[in-house]
Amino acid sequence: MGPFKVEREVRQRLVRRSWNCGKNILKATQSNLALRVSNVEDATRHRDDSLEERTQDEYDP
DSSP: OOHHHHHHHHHHHHHHHHHHHHHHHHHHHHHHHHHHHHHHHHHHHHHHHHHHHHHHHHHOO
16 A cells, blocks of 8 residues: 555545534534524513513503
């Protein structure tokens, strides 16, 4: 096996690993974003509910 063939194999392994690493980072980022979005949705939903309760209390005769 010549030095060029070894170099090519090493380069392919590095490329594969770096792609996989990027994929894992992407998954982590996506799940982080999904959590943040759901937290924001919960917060706005809670705020909307409390606003509705307040307006109902004001308009109750």
